[in-house]
Amino acid sequence: MAVFTEVSLDAANALVERLGLGSVTALRGIASGIENTNYFVTTDRDQQWVLTLFERLTFEQLPFYLHLMKHLAERGIPVPDPQADTSGEILHTVCGKPAALVNKLSGGHQLAPSIWHCQQVGQMLARMHLAGRDYPRHQPNLRGLDWWVETVPVVVPYMDANARRLIEDELVFQRHLAETSAYLALPRGPVHADLFRDNVMFDGLPGHEKLTGFFDFYFAGVDTWLFDLAVCLNDWCIDLDTGRLIEERASAMVAAYDTECPMSADELRLLPAMMRAGALRFWTSRLWDFHLPREASMLKPHDPTHFERVLRERVANPWHWVR
Ligand SMILES: Nc1ncnc2c1ncn2[C@@H]1O[C@H](COP(=O)(O)OP(=O)(O)OP(=O)(O)O)[C@@H](O)[C@H]1O
Numbered sequence: 001m002a003v004f005t006e007v008s009l010d011a012a013n014a015l016v017e018r019l020g021l022g023s024v025t026a027l028r029g030i031a032s033g034i035e036n037t038n039y040f041v042t043t044d045r046d047q048q049w050v051l052t053l054f055e056r057l058t059f060e061q062l063p064f065y066l067h068l069m070k071h072l073a074e075r076g077i078p079v080p081d082p083q084a085d086t087s088g089e090i091l092h093t094v095c096g097k098p099a100a101l102v103n104k105l106s107g108g109h110q111l112a113p114s115i116w117h118c119q120q121v122g123q124m125l126a127r128m129h130l131a132g133r134d135y136p137r138h139q140p141n142l143r144g145l146d147w148w149v150e151t152v153p154v155v156v157p158y159m160d161a162n163a164r165r166l167i168e169d170e171l172v173f174q175r176h177l178a179e180t181s182a183y184l185a186l187p188r189g190p191v192h193a194d195l196f197r198d199n200v201m202f203d204g205l206p207g208h209e210k211l212t213g214f215f216d217f218y219f220a221g222v223d224t225w226l227f228d229l230a231v232c233l234n235d236w237c238i239d240l241d242t243g244r245l246i247e248e249r250a251s252a253m254v255a256a257y258d259t260e261c262p263m264s265a266d267e268l269r270l271l272p273a274m275m276r277a278g279a280l281r282f283w284t285s286r287l288w289d290f291h292l293p294r295e296a297s298m299l300k301p302h303d304p305t306h307f308e309r310v311l312r313e314r315v316a317n318p319w320h321w322v323r
């Protein structure tokens with residue numbers, strides 16, 4: 001249940017009125033989600049909003065994420081648009097916690113995606129990368145190489161010899177890769193870095209669903225665009241039981257990305273290596289959440305072995321997309 005802080009109708013109403021959005025007629029806690037308190041808010045203008053109270057991120061950390069969402073929304077990318085008060089502030093306080101009010105995206109998740117969904121994700125991802133080029137704030141990907149280097153030694157004592165060899169070898173490979181001129185030349189900018197199936201909305205009749213938005217930007221940071229694409233491929237375009245790539249979905253996603261934002265020769269060459277990086281990133285974070293849960297954690301850890309399988313697959317069967 002993702003209502004960690006109870007918000008009264010009065011408290012929600014005070015914020016909505018202050019933002020000039022009318023009055024609250026209904027407030028409904030959102031059951032899913034594991035990090036934050038989320039409510040659907042309906043107003044007397046028949047608009048629907050999502051009120052988020054941040055349970056982990058602080059007032060200092062949030063501006064990068066919220067202003068990125070606003071920046072992208074202003075450039076026509078379908079992402080939740082944080083609503084400002086009369087002084088232009090988009091980070092608010094509700095029940096003593098940092099809070100934001102964003103528009104509700106329509107539709108639901110596509111947990112069994114087809115080529116059609118993968119194409120739309122690839123296309124919108126490219127548009128989002130291009131729209132982020134002039135975003136002025138900077139924060140590195142906090143779950144990037146430096147974090148892997150710090151965290152892999154913390155989790156290896158919990159792993160068997162086989163898995164340990166794989167993760168340590170991969171870390172050596174990624175450290176080496178990060179120093180190559182090809183890697184350093186990759187285009188970069190703000191990336192979502194966690195664009196899994198449950199962070200994208202689609203709406204419409206079965207078989208004709210249209211992408212209505214990307215959300216949950218709280219792992220965003222500045223990294224290579226290729227890493228973002230690799231994270232998507234590793235989730236949207238694989239068989240979840242085996243980790244095997246489903247090539248027709250992957251080709252559809254990359255082709256759609258490349259049509260919007262033509263990929264460089266280095267990007268095409270390093271795609272298989274970056275798909276390994278994406279698998280290493282989530283294997284490491286899942287191991288970390290699993291073996292070292294944060295204080296009385298509300299997190300229900302995801303299965304780390306899934307990303308061990310994904311990494312083994314990416315190493316054994318590197319996939320190159322040919323234009
Ligand atoms: N802007 C939005 N529009 C529509 N639905 C939303 C929006 N934001 C969140 N939701 C709904 O709320 C649910 C929980 O949100 P989210 O996944 O961001 O939870 P969280 O606890 O903040 O993060 P986590 O993904 O780490 O669990 C989503 O699955 C989605 O159904």
Ligand SMILES: N[C@@H](CCO)C(=O)O
Pocket residue numbers: 194196219282285286302
């Ligand atoms: N998408 C992540 C969890 C949230 O960051 C995972 O599947 O491990």
